[in-house]
Amino acid sequence: MVVTLSQSSPATKRPLTLRDVSEASGVSEMTVSRVLRNRGDVSAETRVKVQEAAKRLGYVPNKIAGALASQRVNLVAVIIPSLSNMVFPEVLTGISDVLDDTPLQPVVGVTNYLPEKEEEVLFEMLSWRPSGVIIAGLEHSDASRAMMENAGIPIVEIMDVDGEPIDAMVGISHRRAGRKMAQAIIKAGYKRIGFMGTKMPLDHRARKRFEGFTEALAKAGLEVADQEFYSGGSALLKGREMTEAMLERTPDLDFLYYSNDMIGAGGLLYCLEKGIKVPKHIGLAGFNGVELLDGLPRKLASMGSERREIGKLAAQIIARRAQGEDPSPEDRVELTPKLKLGDTLKRKKRRD
Amino acid sequence: MVVTLSQSSPATKRPLTLRDVSEASGVSEMTVSRVLRNRGDVSAETRVKVQEAAKRLGYVPNKIAGALASQRVNLVAVIIPSLSNMVFPEVLTGISDVLDDTPLQPVVGVTNYLPEKEEEVLFEMLSWRPSGVIIAGLEHSDASRAMMENAGIPIVEIMDVDGEPIDAMVGISHRRAGRKMAQAIIKAGYKRIGFMGTKMPLDHRARKRFEGFTEALAKAGLEVADQEFYSGGSALLKGREMTEAMLERTPDLDFLYYSNDMIGAGGLLYCLEKGIKVPKHIGLAGFNGVELLDGLPRKLASMGSERREIGKLAAQIIARRAQGEDPSPEDRVELTPKLKLGDTLKRKKRRD
DNA sequence: CTGGAGTATGTTATCGCTAACAGTAAAGTC
DNA sequence: GACTTTACTGTTAGCGATAACATACTCCAG
Structure with a gap:
């Protein structure tokens, strides 16, 4: 059923080398090498001859050997x-x-x-x-x-x-980014702030953002009123679930800071669905400035990570x-x- | 300010070779090679000696050379x-x-x-x-x-x-997938169907889905009532925009089939926002079964692409x-x- | 105590390509 | 016309590893 139409394959299973092209075109391996890498002087005539032969045979250079020889x-x-x-x-x-x-x-x-x-x-x-x-x-x-x-x-x-x-x-x-976001939140007048993010032992950048964030809050006499961490799973869904849980647990929150836009988007969708007034009743912000946000019903506050x-x-x-x-x-x-x-x-x- | 604690680096800038390890441990290169690849018999004693030397020097094998020699x-x-x-x-x-x-x-x-x-x-x-x-x-x-x-x-x-x-x-x-979705849509009773997807000259799979889709519709005496294609940009946003445009242009559509979940999600969010009754007034479906869908307010119909x-x-x-x-x-x-x-x-x- | 079967090592010859150096012939210089 | 220079091509010797084949040395059977 399967028709195997093999190219003008040289029957031999052995992969082609520079030598094959060299023989097929009647010049030395070195000259072939020069043509194929377009390096050094080669007459137009032999260049064409070699290129033709290489193409006809279907030669693919061996970079392993090339790299070893050239140390590049x-x-x-x-x-x-x-x-x-x-x-x-x-x-x-x-x-x-x-x-x-x-x-x-x-x-x-x-x-x-x-x-x-x-x-x-x-x-x-x-x-x-x-x-x-x-x-x-x-x-x-x-x-x-x-x-x-x-x-x-x-x-x-x-x-x-x-x-x-x-x-x-x-x-x-990221520390500065966390601080900057905290300052913006404070400036807008929010006071009861919740944080959601990934479990951070190994995500150092998320950790640093969080540190910068809490540091700036502290400077203003505030602290994170509630927090929750997740790992794995659909971030959008996690954002929704964590938001629900947190608002249930700490109903008086007036701001939610998410360590990334994806969970932030989940939170935003949840709030909109519940008819929670954003940003009046609760403010939201994420991090990264991902393209996805452009398509949401409401634009999530965020910070581009460049x-x-x-x-x-x-x-x-x-x-x-x-x-x-x-x-x-x-x-x-x-x-x-x-x-x-x-x-x-x-x-x-x-x-x- | 920067303290450079260089490993017991051999001062020389030249990268280490098997020979360096061989000399440092007093055995032949071959034996070192055997130890490092864990191949062939080597006495426990020399094995340890070699491993120590390799680690001490910070030797990193050169796979380029290894690959060339072993043809693997x-x-x-x-x-x-x-x-x-x-x-x-x-x-x-x-x-x-x-x-x-x-x-x-x-x-x-x-x-x-x-x-x-x-x-x-x-x-x-x-x-x-x-x-x-x-x-x-x-x-x-x-x-x-x-x-x-x-x-x-x-x-x-x-x-x-x-x-x-x-x-x-x-x-x-993908042809079958398109057909299958069409059949499900037809079975559910939808009649005025719109399609949105990527510009497809080069996305063969999207094209095949579309072909299967229209084919199955045709078999039921139906055809795509409106269609629109996009390229580039935020898919979620594009989905929203295209949906808006299409519903404006062809208000009597009762189903929208999206060639991927991302634009489908955009369309879904748009419909929900506009208060359009889904799936009663308009049905929606995407393709891929992406994780993202789990976090949406309503689950978009889709087909997993495995x-x-x-x-x-x-x-x-x-x-x-x-x-x-x-x-x-x-x-x-x-x-x-x-x-x-x-x-x-x-x-x-x-x-x- | 001789030989064969293991172990544990070392030697040699590539792997396919490129750098560096050597030609060779034609063209240009004074 | 002898001497460079230029344009082209070839030769030789590795690059750093591994395969395949020695070579020692045990150890034990017969």
Whole structure:
């Protein structure tokens, strides 16, 4: 039933090598190599001859061998905690945008927020001798740090700037972001504030936001009136459920701060459904400024985390270094997250 | 300010090789190699000695060299159209789940739905001589097909089964899925049906669903009463906007079929907001069965696309083949998408 | 105490490609 | 016309690991 139409396949199962192309086109392997990499002088005539032969045979160069011989690997290791949080694919997009204009290629590794897994992935990646590493976060195991310090390649730690980087760094201050949001909330006159977020032992950025948040509240003589943490599951649903539970438990809350937009959106939908007046009766805010929010009935207050830009800048640093540029102080960049009040945070001071 | 505590680094910038470990531990390179790969007989004594030296020096093996020498590369190329559509990260999760228990490692390439880009990515990936390829879709350029046919490695085409695979295949029939949804809609008694989806020249699966859908409608003497296509932007917002536009243009519609859940959710939120009675006045359905739906005020009718399972099965095929197993007819798997009526599709026949 | 079967190591020859260096012939320079 | 320079092509020697094949040394059976 299945018709196998094999290409002008050389019958032999052995994959093609430079030698095959060399023989087919009557020049040396070296010349073939030069044509295929477009490097060095080759006469137009032989160039065509070789290209034809390569195409006809269906030759695919062996980068393994090429990399070993040239001591150059055009890969950039990108290590992130997760793919299911849309934030990271967006960083990747930024990285790709930049690397697409260079010979470099991103290779992604996922750690699931586990330091041991990060160590593993890092080791695995470094063993391919990439041209650089882009890795989320500033917190790493000792072994991971050591590996990166000794790798002799550019390392860019992204997303976060609250800490000391190994080499380069591009991100925002999550502590500052938390503070800024707290200040906006306070300024709007809210007083009884609830917090919802992920269980944070390993999500350092969420933790730092929370710390900054409580710190700024404290400065204003306030504290978080209730809090709840979740892990796993559908974030939108969790946001809804946690909001319900919290409002039941602590009915006098007048503001809910969510550690990410997804649970924030769940909370918002819940409030709208229950007819709770937002932002008058209860104010809401999330974090990240995800695109999804644009489609909600009401715009959730949030703070952009600049992830696309972070990806771009990180990739640019790697690209520059790969071109031989030296490390510079400009390789440590702090971006400023933009506060968006949306429709869920009052704009003027509450008259009370 | 920065304290650089460099490992007992050998001062030299030159990366470590097997020889360094060999010298440090007083045995041959071969023995070191054996210890590090845990292969062949080595005395417990030397094993420890070598491991210590390797750790002390911070040695990271060079897989480039290893792969070249052993002619084995434990990478699996995974080629998908996009990362921003949550569907694909979920497939990746399935793949990782399985490959984590093997020595194999996924490497992801993204094509942005462009055949030329697919060709590029494929070429790039194959030049690393991976142990297998998992690629979305059955439609590829001639050059891409040729490359895969000649690569001499297992190829698993995923997501779709409406077509002839190069080698293995795991997916659902999108044509059938479209038909099935149409039948459910017809059975529920809806008659004036609108369709919204992505611009489809290159999204073959969306196209097939639409074809199956219209085909089944035709069989019942119906046709799509209105349709609209979008591209780019926030899907949730697009869903909202398109729904508004369509209901304005064709007010007598009684059902809206969305080619994915995200725009469906946007449409649902719009309808709820406008007080349109769902599913009585208007029925709604999407496609994919994404987790997000769980958090919506009303559950959107949808059809699961089994993507996690697809990823798993595909990875299992590659893993088996990598172990030397021969191709088998079981390597072509059609999964059955499950229809979920949710709260937006009437359950009984309309009395009219 | 000789031989065969293990263990535990070392040696040698690639793997497929590229850097570096060597030609060789044609063209340009003074 | 001898001497560079330029344009092209080839030769040689690795890159850093592993496969495959030695080579020692045990240990024990017969």
